[in-house]
Amino acid sequence: MDYRQEIRKFIGENLSLEHEGAVLSDDDNYFELRFVNSLFAMRLVDYVERRFGIEIENEDLDLKNFSTINNLHALIERKLSRKGAIYE
DSSP, rough: OOOOHHHHHHHHSSSGGGGTTOOOOOOOTTTTTTTSHHHHHHHHHHHHHHHTOOOOGGGGGOHHHHHHHHHHHHHHHHHHHHHHHOOO
């Protein structure tokens, strides 16, 4: 399933004030572009865990996994597919 629109919405709602209304592509690194602050990273992990019912483990906390919409979508898909395999 494609969750990119939901991810875009969450990120858009959490951009730093000076970047509100900015348009990001799915491959833009919002951390490098300084569109978000450090508190955002914690919010993002919490959002992903609660929204998708997955646990972000220490090995998942590589900034690359969270730095773009596409990378985050790939992480969510991997975690959901592993979770599904456990229940099958």
